[in-house]
Amino acid sequence: MKNKPIPRATAKRLPLYYRYLKVLFDSGKTKISSTELSEAVKVDSATIRRDFSYFGELGKRGYGYDVESLLDFFGRMLTEDRLTNVALIGVGNLGSALLKYGFHQNNNIRISAAFDVKEDLVGRIVDGIPVYPMDDMAEQIRQQQIEVAILTIPSENAQDVANKLYEAGIRGIMNFTRVRLNTPSNVHVQSIDLTNELQTLIYFLNHYTD
Numbered sequence: 001m002k003n004k005p006i007p008r009a010t011a012k013r014l015p016l017y018y019r020y021l022k023v024l025f026d027s028g029k030t031k032i033s034s035t036e037l038s039e040a041v042k043v044d045s046a047t048i049r050r051d052f053s054y055f056g057e058l059g060k061r062g063y064g065y066d067v068e069s070l071l072d073f074f075g076r077m078l079t080e081d082r083l084t085n086v087a088l089i090g091v092g093n094l095g096s097a098l099l100k101y102g103f104h105q106n107n108n109i110r111i112s113a114a115f116d117v118k119e120d121l122v123g124r125i126v127d128g129i130p131v132y133p134m135d136d137m138a139e140q141i142r143q144q145q146i147e148v149a150i151l152t153i154p155s156e157n158a159q160d161v162a163n164k165l166y167e168a169g170i171r172g173i174m175n176f177t178r179v180r181l182n183t184p185s186n187v188h189v190q191s192i193d194l195t196n197e198l199q200t201l202i203y204f205l206n207h208y209t210d
């Protein structure tokens with residue numbers, strides 16, 4: 001069972017499970033049932049049980065799933081062992097904060113190049129990361145074999161830049177803009193909305209703390 005390849009649809013749900021398990025773990029919860037998880041992540045419990053059945057021993061049900069073991073397992077599956085270079089587009093308020101964050105300290109992920117239209121930013125090194133002009137984006141992405149980009153530019157330019165990212169070979173976009181991006185089916189878009197995240201947190205406070 002453990003060595004069976006995980007279906008694509010299950011793999012896509014892993015980050016979702018991972019995020020909620022992390023919140024549960026941080027709030028001190030040690031076990032969770034598929035029904036409880038189902039309510040929180042809005043995936044039906046039969047699907048959750050089927051997904052978890054791919055994870056061998058970890059997926060045993062009956063007494064509830066062990067939160068810490070699942071979290072550890074999913075974390076390892078999601079980051080794997082290789083280093084992933086990421087591009088960041090838009091070194092403004094949010095983009096600068098992400099450059100400072102330094103993902104590589106926790107994961108095998110690092111932002112290796114940043115891009116912006118502002119002349120006073122281009123050519124500078126911000127928190128150890130070079131900022132290139134947009135005209136160099138495609139070339140840098142190819143040279144550095146970057147497949148993932150973080151989009152932190154104003155919404156009105158998002159689709160245009162997403163098209164250029166796709167043409168340069170980007171396969172995954174973490175989209176912080178409010179735009180629902182149109183991309184070909186082989187480009188995965190993960191949209192992040194901090195308001196949603198806060199609402200999720202509040203949901204957990206109301207349901208899982210005594």
Ligand SMILES: NC(=O)c1ccc[n+]([C@@H]2O[C@H](COP(=O)([O-])OP(=O)(O)OC[C@H]3O[C@@H](n4cnc5c(N)ncnc54)[C@H](O)[C@@H]3O)[C@@H](O)[C@H]2O)c1
Binds near residue numbers: 192
């Ligand atoms: N999803 C969320 O939770 C969340 C939270 C905060 C901000 N945002 C969004 O993130 C984006 C950035 O917000 P901000 O506060 O950092 O804005 P900002 O104005 O501080 O920064 C935007 C940066 O993008 C650059 N830029 C503009 N057009 C560009 C283009 N075509 N190509 C490359 N760079 C370009 C600008 O020069 C600037 O440096 C906005 O779309 C905002 O709505 C989302």
